Amino acid sequence: MGGFFGVVSNGDCVDDLFYGVDYHSHLGTVRGGMAVTNPYGSIIRSIHDISNEMFRSKFGPELEMFRGAKCGIGIISDMDDQPLLIASHLGMYSIVTVGKLNNIEELTRQAIEEHHIHFAEHSNGEHNPTEVVASLINTQKTIEDGIAYAMHRIKGSCSMLVMADGKIYAARDRYGRTPVSLAKKPGAMAVSMETSAYPNLDYEFVRDLGPAEIVLVDAESATQLKPPEETMQICSFLWVYFGYPSSDYEGRNTETVRYENGARIAARDGVEVDSVCGVPDSGVAHAIGYSNKKGRPYLRALVKYTPTWLRSFMPQVQSHRNLIAKMKLLPVQDQIEGKRLLFCDDSIVRGTQFRDVTRRLLERGAKEVHLRSASPPLAFPCLFLNFSRSRSVMDLAARRIIAELEGGEPTPEILREYITAGTPRYERMVEKIRQKLGLTTLKYQTIDQLVEAIGLPKCKLCTFCFDGCDPTGCAKWIGCACPAHDGDDAESKSEPKKA
Ligand code: SF4
Known part of the structure; x- marks a missing residue:
């Protein structure tokens, strides 16, 4: 996915930038980068491979070269080199982006054929999405118009x-x-994806930006250049998994939502267990919420080995992911033997990891192993963020089981039944997944209950990976044949400005 942080200050901004970017390290695994405007007005930049090392240890030794800068941006990127330095008719600028460009081929082809633009940044044979965004910005007369056009x-x-x-x-x-939010302290303003970056740097949260909003930030204020648009589809998975516990999005704190989500699962769960456990780290807060509601103790039957496994994300290669997932989790024998254990996890993606965990727990003497997924079954790969970049539909446990039960791809109507909680087909799918994972019982959070736990109206939340619902029409444009929502095609409602 990736995450960015920026700061403009009346004094040296380098420490704030460094630690502010570092607070986004849970959002990416591949590249870290910082760019600053130095006291002479030039932009200097550094990018490092952080796939095997922490952002702090890579950038710490070179901070002195940034010293004296009053403005800087930085990013933890999930794949491409950033920030980029762009020299164009708009002047010299630096840019970082977070997102997913599904039409990157069309955009690059058009840029090359119609505007004779060349692209310099490639990795693994793919265009750098940030450079493609910059090429769109550069088609307009101002940076502000360029950003709006790119969007x-x-x-x-x-x-x-x-x-x-x-x-x-x-x-x-x-x-x-x-x-994206804004924060302030005397003589400086910051902009960040995670609000968790603010308190230890003494910034006071000011406000979230709205969808499509553009602001220009200096050391004293943020000037609105483009007001927000109405349609909001903030990722609901932020509260389930991606987001840092101390971060708030749209006024809803991640840790609090996870407690509430776990409590809502517990409230509808009749199972009797001895202890409630979270799959570290992202299942823990859901499990605490479950445990408090249920009145059963929260204990740690699995602990994470953190001294050397610092990265929160996994490598792209599945066999490496499985091995690392296994090596990170250590069983606590005393808390397993003879116990009826209930685990909460953020989600079940492929299911392979928990199948192995269940087997190991039962081998160690657990009497029962129950699993509660804090999110509904994942039925559609994410089209909007890069967290599931290499994931195909058949990587998802739910879709594999549906194909197995139906003897192939289901019709949209049948798929709809499978992803609707409580239908016979849904129950059959859950039971089949339970069997595959070797669990005593398995339950998933429902979409309605998750939405209520988040506390925002469903129409403001992206729930596409659970129900295929996409009111923006983007998924339809991409060719998704999801049954859930025909949607109003937002493209036809607002014409892009001509280049
Ligand atoms: S599809 Fe899922 S992961 Fe992707 S933006 Fe929507 S809710 Fe988030």
């Missing part, structure tokens, strides 16, 4: 920071899928 052209999602002339343009994704 209209992109199918998928894109939030960004653009640093130019010692100020930062901050823009939140057109449908607000990723969060």
